Amino acid sequence: MENREIEQGFRRDRAITDGAAGLITRVEELAYELKIEEVMTRDVKMVTPTTMMEEVLDLFREARISGAPVVAEGELVGIISIEDLIRALRDLGRGELKATVDRYMSTKIVTIRSFDPIVEALKLFAQTRFGRLVVVNEAGQLVGIITKGDVTRGLLGALQYDYQAEEVRRYRASHLFEDIISDRTSLILRYQIRPRDFTHGGTASSHIKRALLRLGANPQIARRCGIAIYEAEMNLIIHATNGGEVRIEIEPYQILMETVDTGPGIADTELAMKPGFSTAPPEIRELGFGAGMGLKNIQRCVNELVLESKLGQGTRLQMKINLQPEETFSEGGQT
Secondary structure (H helix, E strand, O other), X not given: OOHHHHHHHOOOOOOOXXXXXXXXXXXXXXXXXXEHHHHOEOOOOOEXXXXXXXXXXXXXXXXXXXXXXXXXXXXXXXXXXXXXXXXXXXXXXXXXXXXXXXXXXXXXXXXXXXXXXXXXXXXXXXXXXXXXXXXXXXXXXXXXXXXXXXXXXXXXXXXXXXXXXXXXXXXXXXXHHHHOOOOOOOEEEEEEEOOOOHHHOOHHHHHHHHHHHHOOXXXXXXXXXXXXXXXXXXXXXXXXXXXXXXXXXXXXXXXXXXXXXXXXXXXXXXXXXXXXXXXXXXXXXXXXXXXXXXXXXHHOOOOEEEEEEEOOOEEEEEEEEEOOHHHOOOHHHOO
């Protein structure tokens, strides 16, 4: 399993067709589900600015690591990596590693929060090309470090999870549409999203995807919905002044998704659909969000997307996924 394969999945900008829905793999789905704290390394080996580079060499060799945070008086001031060590070896020679860490460490620190989904780490890995990210909690305190290797191990562990209990719940729920007779049966789910509530970002999409699977949805359909709702949910958290609502209407042959907010609105909806365009403020970008790929990621997961917005009044995002006969909510429609 290659991390670049996962990262490339978020750069595809073409719409998902029913035939190409398999491109959204279980691995990509898990990247939206798993939190950083579930896969990060908690036992962080740290050094100080005055640590000798020869000590760093011994630490890396003994702990089998390739990087470490640099901390001074409890404050994170930099990071030292295997690349920095190689640079020191080239400058000084192995027998003369008497320089201190502050001479070679990088003071450009990219952090990620422990409660973010690992998809955000993958985005940062792709954007920065760093091999490791420092993990902080809500208070900005160092709580771990995450590497691409941590992500891979976490994904492999999740793939080995025992789904037996989940299968029982899924079987019970999958008969809902079969047992109810009406001219038009719909199940409506609503979730209130609070502004800047990054701690709970992705919760609604996770609940929705789980509900779809238990109802007997095709796993690929559930994955497409999960990714689309995650991106829409994060847009509410980032941009909506007062938060907003996520609404899902599930029918046997289609899934209608909608987010509504009374935020500042979007001046140019066509421009907003272009990859890389974002109105996220600097403080949000510093957190690793607002890269301008949310709407494109949604577009590649749904059959129809309508974005309506008025300045000063708010935004409505409508999404639709059509279900083929073999994808309908029934025991026979599961694959």
